[in-house]
Amino acid sequence: MSVINRIICVLAFVAMLAVPQSCRISYKLNGAALDYSVYRTIHVGEFPIRAALVYSPLQQTFENELLDYITRNTRLTTVDTASDLDLEGEITGYNLTPQAVTEDAYASKTRLTITVRVKYTDAKNDANDLNQTFSAYRDFDASQMLTDVQEQLCQEISKELVELIFNATLGNW
Numbered sequence: 001m002s003v004i005n006r007i008i009c010v011l012a013f014v015a016m017l018a019v020p021q022s023c024r025i026s027y028k029l030n031g032a033a034l035d036y037s038v039y040r041t042i043h044v045g046e047f048p049i050r051a052a053l054v055y056s057p058l059q060q061t062f063e064n065e066l067l068d069y070i071t072r073n074t075r076l077t078t079v080d081t082a083s084d085l086d087l088e089g090e091i092t093g094y095n096l097t098p099q100a101v102t103e104d105a106y107a108s109k110t111r112l113t114i115t116v117r118v119k120y121t122d123a124k125n126d127a128n129d130l131n132q133t134f135s136a137y138r139d140f141d142a143s144q145m146l147t148d149v150q151e152q153l154c155q156e157i158s159k160e161l162v163e164l165i166f167n168a169t170l171g172n173w
Contacts, residue, residue, distance in 0.1 A: 033171055034074065038084070038124055042076040042170075045088030047116065053094045058154050062091065062116070065158045069166055076170075082123075087169065089118040092133070096146065099139055106142070112150075113137040114157045120169040130169055136160040 044067055049059050066087075070076060076085070093115030098107030115135040122128035138153045140146075 034076070036075055040077060041079045041083040042070060042074075042085040042087065043079055043081070043083040044070065045086070047089050047091055049091045049094070051091055051094040051115075053096070055094060055150060055154060057151070058091060058094065058114070058158075061154050062158045062161065065155075065162045066165070069162045070170065073166065074170060084123050085170070086121040086123070087118065087165075089116055091115070092117050093135065098142070108142055109139045110142045110146075111137050111139050112146070112153050112157070114154070114161065116161055116165070118165050118169070128169075132168060134161055134164045134168070136164065 044063070047059060047063055047066075049056070067078065070078065091114065093113060095113045095115075097111045097113065099109040099111045100107060102108050113135055114137070115133060117133045118130065120128070120130040120132075136157045138156055140149050140153060
């Protein structure tokens, strides 16, 4: 092989290595699908607990998680007055149910389910309005006391609920 052929082969090899690295497709799946020239503000109302069983720190945990998630994933400014978008609702369910019943009729797992009703109002486009209920759950070993795992479970469930709500409203999934 001549020197020219070797140089051409080396250049072709280098070009093949460079091409895939210069072309990249990137997707961001957790961001909001908002036109920031139209939407600038959001009001996030309180989510009072209207469930029969009440764990009082849940309201603050859920509201903080929702506000933090919106702040991290959008450029919207949160306001307490009239806004382009409004998100409000209530915690309607906080339920414990036995799961995985053993042969001696005792539950080996218990499920904590939290349900949130959300009303989302788009002041710029009524077609985007939403009034929907979301729920999420976590199972824990029935030998554990609820008071020992309640805070952690509420944080995990709140995070999941916030992602579901965000995707259905601001994420426009």
